[in-house]
Amino acid sequence: MATVSISGVVACHRCPVRYFLERGTERTESERYTVAKQISYALGKPLDPKALWREVLAVSPGIDPAMETECTAWVDACGQREWRTAAEHDVPVSSEELGIRGTIDRIFDEEPYFAIVRSSGAPEAGIYASDRIRIACFVVCMEETLGIRPNGGVVEYVPSGAARLCIPQPRDRRAALRALAAAHRIENGDVPRKPRNAPCERCHLEETCSGGARRLSDLL
Numbered sequence: 001m002a003t004v005s006i007s008g009v010v011a012c013h014r015c016p017v018r019y020f021l022e023r024g025t026e027r028t029e030s031e032r033y034t035v036a037k038q039i040s041y042a043l044g045k046p047l048d049p050k051a052l053w054r055e056v057l058a059v060s061p062g063i064d065p066a067m068e069t070e071c072t073a074w075v076d077a078c079g080q081r082e083w084r085t086a087a088e089h090d091v092p093v094s095s096e097e098l099g100i101r102g103t104i105d106r107i108f109d110e111e112p113y114f115a116i117v118r119s120s121g122a123p124e125a126g127i128y129a130s131d132r133i134r135i136a137c138f139v140v141c142m143e144e145t146l147g148i149r150p151n152g153g154v155v156e157y158v159p160s161g162a163a164r165l166c167i168p169q170p171r172d173r174r175a176a177l178r179a180l181a182a183a184h185r186i187e188n189g190d191v192p193r194k195p196r197n198a199p200c201e202r203c204h205l206e207e208t209c210s211g212g213a214r215r216l217s218d219l220l
């Protein structure tokens with residue numbers, strides 16, 4: 001069985017047409033992600049905004065200089081709370097049983113055993129549905145790859161300096177499995193229809209998608 005990336009599962013949850021159209025395309029890393037990721041390596045240690053910005057420039061020399069303001073503000077937000085130091089960063093994990101793979105941003109020696117880093121601001125309360133799906137997938141992958149069965153994982157919303165524990169619920173696992181099944185069907189040649197509740201107004205493919213992929217039967 002071909003494996004699907006966990007970000008692909010999340011993309012498929014948002015819209016299977018989007019997953020279909022983006023398959024095989026190399027997406028450029030967003031500048032927000034570059035900054036958030038670099039800050040995440042320093043969480044649990046003293047945070048120095050100037051030093052972190054120098055690291056960002058070393059990683060991405062062409063980054064918009066205006067991002068330094070964001071970097072400073074995010075470091076400031078992160079400095080308002082205690083963070084755990086990761087035992088390991090960027091650990092690849094997978095589940096043969098489910099056919100998924102991904103990379104865990106931060107792993108710890110104690111529960112909660114892992115955290116994923118997000119470059120979006122935290123929601124007013126709780127955790128975004130897409131992040132709950134990510135955590136549900138990583139819990140399964142951690143058990144299969146590392147032999148650790150975590151109860152849940154932490155979502156670290158770096159721009160807000162927030163770390164929120166997510167214990168996946170049955171509805172999160174159901175949503176993940178539905179999205180994964182749709183992704184596997186697409187990998188096996190299925191052409192998805194545009195879902196009724198597709199989030200087109202927030203989709204960067206709105207121009208090119210022209211209402212979603214169509215099946216041959218839709219055209220005849």
Ligand code: SF4
Pocket residue numbers: 015016017018019021194195198199200201203204205206207209210211212
């Ligand atoms: S524009 Fe709408 S239907 Fe097309 S990929 Fe985006 S969300 Fe899906």
